[in-house]
Amino acid sequence: MKPAIAIAVVAAAVGALNAAPPDKNPQAKHWAYIAPVRPEPPVLKDSAGIQNPIDQFIRSRLEREGIKPSPEADKLTLLRRLCLDLLGLPPTPQQIEAFIQDKAPGAYDRLVERLLQSPHYGERWARFWLDAARYADSDGYEKDSGRPHAWRWRDWVI
Incomplete structure (x- = not known):
């Protein structure tokens, strides 16, 4: 071994030995182990x-x-935004009429609850989960053999 390389190796080893001792609990500083603080x-x-x-x-x-x-949006704009965000669909004429006519306090909150209970909500958001899980009813165009019970899992996700 060349003397310059040997000196570098010894210096690195001495430096490693003189380094600070390893943290006894490295997880204590990780953000996931620190209790959240409510500001x-x-x-x-x-x-x-x-x-x-x-x-x-x-x-x-x-x-x-x-x-x-x-400025605060009007009721029709709120309804349209909410339907598109939660369902991915524009509001139906019946939904528009019902929401515009509902003058009672909490109309918006009740609308949110109704839309969250809609099967369309499950269909919209299950699509993302099924894509992440690489769901398919068949193997595709190369080997198009069906998966006879795959729909059960799809329906469960929805």
Whole structure:
């Protein structure tokens, strides 16, 4: 072994021996093992339209950035956004009529609950899970042999 390489190896070994001792519990510093802390919501200059603590954090950031919040959307726009987000489908004329006519407090919350209970909600979101699991009813165009009981799992996911 060349003297320069031998010196480098010895120096590296001595450096490793002089390094700080290994952490007794390396998991203690990992974020997953640290208990979550609930931060206090910030105090706002204008608290109009705040419905929950998350809104306070968002509004605080908007104030800091000098951005004015958008005005509240009308009922038809809220319905359309909610249906497209949860179901992936536009609202039906019956849903539009029912939501527009519902003047009681909590109409939006009741609509959310109805849409979450819809089979269309399960169909929309199961598609992503089935894609992640690489679900298919057959092997594809090369070997198109069917899987006779695969639909049971698909229906269970939905």
